[in-house]
Amino acid sequence: MRDAPILLIGGSGIVGRWTAKLLRDANPEAPLLIGGRDLGKAGQVAAEISQAEGVAVDLGADDLGLGDRSIGAVAIFLKDDRLAALRFAQVRGVPHIGISSGTFEIGPEVSAFIHHPRAAPVVLGSEWLAGAAVLATLHLARKFARVTDIVIDAVLDEEDIGGPAADIDMHRLTQLAPAALTRREGNFHWRNGDEAKAVIRAVDGEAMEAFAYSPLDIAALAAVTHAPNIQLNVSVGMSSNRRRGGPMSTEIIITLSGKTPEGGPHRERHAIVHPQGQAPVTALGVAMMLERLTGLDGKPATTAGVYFPEQLIDPDAYLRRLAAIGGSFTRMEDAR
Amino acid sequence: MNIDPVLLIGGTGALGRKIAEWLRARHPDLPITIAARDQVRAREFAHVLGNADATAIDLDRADLGLEGRRFSMVIPAFKDHGHVSYRFAQDRSLPYIALSEAAFEIAPLVAMHAHRPDTALALLGHMHGGLPAMIALSLARYYASVDAIVLGAVFDPADPLPPGAEKDLERIMKAGPPPLALVDGHWRWLPPEAMQPIRRGGGKEVPAEAAGLTDPLGLWAPTGARSVRLDMGSAPTAAGRDGNPGHEVMIEIIGQTLDGNVVTRRWMVTDPDGNVAFGAKGVVLVAERLLGLDGKPAARPGLYFVETLLDAAWVQAELPKLQLTLAEVAIL
Numbered sequence: 001m002r003d004a005p006i007l008l009i010g011g012s013g014i015v016g017r018w019t020a021k022l023l024r025d026a027n028p029e030a031p032l033l034i035g036g037r038d039l040g041k042a043g044q045v046a047a048e049i050s051q052a053e054g055v056a057v058d059l060g061a062d063d064l065g066l067g068d069r070s071i072g073a074v075a076i077f078l079k080d081d082r083l084a085a086l087r088f089a090q091v092r093g094v095p096h097i098g099i100s101s102g103t104f105e106i107g108p109e110v111s112a113f114i115h116h117p118r119a120a121p122v123v124l125g126s127e128w129l130a131g132a133a134v135l136a137t138l139h140l141a142r143k144f145a146r147v148t149d150i151v152i153d154a155v156l157d158e159e160d161i162g163g164p165a166a167d168i169d170m171h172r173l174t175q176l177a178p179a180a181l182t183r184r185e186g187n188f189h190w191r192n193g194d195e196a197k198a199v200i201r202a203v204d205g206e207a208m209e210a211f212a213y214s215p216l217d218i219a220a221l222a223a224v225t226h227a228p229n230i231q232l233n234v235s236v237g238m239s240s241n242r243r244r245g246g247p248m249s250t251e252i253i254i255t256l257s258g259k260t261p262e263g264g265p266h267r268e269r270h271a272i273v274h275p276q277g278q279a280p281v282t283a284l285g286v287a288m289m290l291e292r293l294t295g296l297d298g299k300p301a302t303t304a305g306v307y308f309p310e311q312l313i314d315p316d317a318y319l320r321r322l323a324a325i326g327g328s329f330t331r332m333e334d335a336r
Numbered sequence: 337m338n339i340d341p342v343l344l345i346g347g348t349g350a351l352g353r354k355i356a357e358w359l360r361a362r363h364p365d366l367p368i369t370i371a372a373r374d375q376v377r378a379r380e381f382a383h384v385l386g387n388a389d390a391t392a393i394d395l396d397r398a399d400l401g402l403e404g405r406r407f408s409m410v411i412p413a414f415k416d417h418g419h420v421s422y423r424f425a426q427d428r429s430l431p432y433i434a435l436s437e438a439a440f441e442i443a444p445l446v447a448m449h450a451h452r453p454d455t456a457l458a459l460l461g462h463m464h465g466g467l468p469a470m471i472a473l474s475l476a477r478y479y480a481s482v483d484a485i486v487l488g489a490v491f492d493p494a495d496p497l498p499p500g501a502e503k504d505l506e507r508i509m510k511a512g513p514p515p516l517a518l519v520d521g522h523w524r525w526l527p528p529e530a531m532q533p534i535r536r537g538g539g540k541e542v543p544a545e546a547a548g549l550t551d552p553l554g555l556w557a558p559t560g561a562r563s564v565r566l567d568m569g570s571a572p573t574a575a576g577r578d579g580n581p582g583h584e585v586m587i588e589i590i591g592q593t594l595d596g597n598v599v600t601r602r603w604m605v606t607d608p609d610g611n612v613a614f615g616a617k618g619v620v621l622v623a624e625r626l627l628g629l630d631g632k633p634a635a636r637p638g639l640y641f642v643e644t645l646l647d648a649a650w651v652q653a654e655l656p657k658l659q660l661t662l663a664e665v666a667i668l
Contacts, residue, residue, distance in 0.1 A: 103443045
């Protein structure tokens with residue numbers, strides 16, 4: 001499968017283009033297919049990248065309109081409510097990554113896996129920025145014997161254009177299911193109404209109004225850390241960088257509390273910032289998952305199963321590469 | 337029977353009791369441990385059941401306070417908001433049946449399973465332990481291709497949902513998105529205007545609401561149906577046993593017959609013992625399969641729906657033993 005091209009559906013969108021670029025930079029020979037509804041646009045994006053070709057993808061067709069073209073893996077950057085791309089990947093026996101489902105929406109993808117568990121790796125990649133917050137949290141969690149509280153506060157700059165697909169996702173997710181999953185004193189709970197409102201501190205200390213949101217981070221972090229209290233809030237507004245006259249950036253502020261192996265109380269507060277916004281960060285997660293799934297990283301390709309991003313990406317490797325593409329991960333003054 | 341006890345948590349509740357009674361009826365030698373808050377009730381029930389014992393349980397402890405005791409599987413007949421009983425099952429590599437999760441709230445269990453895939457986890461948030469879905473799957477064999485499946489449960493006003501299930505539905509209504517259904521090949525959250533009555537025999541209809549349980553997720557793949565939905569309504573049903581109300585599930589399938597005609601056929605499944613018993617029987621069939629009590633090897637570790645555990649034709653053949661009646665009804 002390493003020689004068959006990776007298909008990026010919605011590859012001419014902003015996150016898709018970043019994914020293609022990051023994959024290309026790290027894997028000069030890996031062939032890529034930039035898939036879009038509009039062949040012209042996909043072809044233009046592909047022309048900017050070596051070893052890449054644009055293809056028209058038809059999510060209304062079982063073969064996606066690709067005929068018998070060989071494909072090594074599929075990543076899709078938009079919501080596919082027929083699961084056409086996932087079923088295509090399963091029929092072909094190649095990995096599939098989706099990043100656009102809210103926590104409440106994963107049923108159909110899980111169902112596709114349950115009915116064909118040995119067909120292919122199915123990645124539920126819809127964590128905040130494709131794993132960024134979860135991976136950073138797991139990196140920090142290593143300093144704890146027991147984590148009791150995890151708070152993830154994300155700042156999405158209103159000028160950080162996620163592209164139409166991301167806008168549609170956020171609108172759908174917040175309109176359809178206003179309640180957001182959280183974990184409180186060990187119990188899973190859906191925050192709703194006033195409970196779903198929050199005020200967060202941006203990287204520069206500014207208080208910003210935020211709302212509860214539930215990508216898969218809560219479920220994933222509960223499964224790995226068993227922390228009894230986990231919440232995620234998002235503020236859409238002006239990022240710290242722009243407030244002081246710089247370009248918009250994306251921010252994720254992560255606070256962990258718990259106990260050290262020595263038994264003392266401990267707290268860690270760190271922030272991920274990327275001055276080019278959410279797209280390169282999201283793309284990094286998708287690119288690293290694709291490298292792991294296909295074996296582009298030099299290890300054996302991933303076997304069939306259902307996976308979350310943190311099962312495919314090592315947190316330390318992720319943070320190193322985040323730094324290499326212009327992101328930062330730094331300790332913050334405690335805002336208490 | 338040379339097997340460790342089944343740990344039935346919430347075993348003295350309405351559903352827990354029915355599960356225990358049907359497990360006992362079908363497997364006289366299977367040891368059962370009834371875990372419940374009220375130890376007096378639990379001991380009394382275990383005594384009546386026979387080959388059973390009672391235990392207290394501490395949901396604040398990872399070992400549930402059951403240190404050193406051995407079990408063969410875990411069935412929580414209550415809503416475990418922290419999924420601590422699944423973690424307990426994972427710690428001991430025991431099969432587990434998750435009964436309360438609607439389609440929108442499976443993520444925490446799926447994440448737990450993905451990270452530790454070495455147990456069998458049955459996601460049984462289907463209506464009535466998945467029995468209606470399995471019967472629909474069996475009836476689908478009469479078709480060359482299936483286009484649409486509609487499941488409709490008719491609750492007699494005198495046979496309401498048990499308190500636990502009632503609470504589940506309240507939670508789903510409050511926190512959840514609209515009910516999930518497959519509509520003409522697309523996964524959709526049904527808006528209020530998409531509600532439709534349950535069609536019974538003889539052209540009669542019952543006002544109904546769609547329910548976002550996991551049945552559509554289980555049925556679309558094995559049948560190839562382009563539309564699958566689940567509705568629930570309330571109306572007097574056929575009388576049950578001993579003057580008690582019964583429970584009725586309508587199954588409507590539209591598809592192409594083996595001779596090429598497109599037809600709509602409708603069946604009615606009735607349980608003279610009411611809706612709780614109906615659901616318990618579904619759970620019992622899944623428990624049997626997971627443990628291998630049906631004579632086949634125990635289920636391997638993995639993530640399951642009822643459709644990937646049970647054989648549809650076998651379930652249909654088993655209905656008389658479960659005291660369930662299946663009959664085709666006239667459309668008009």
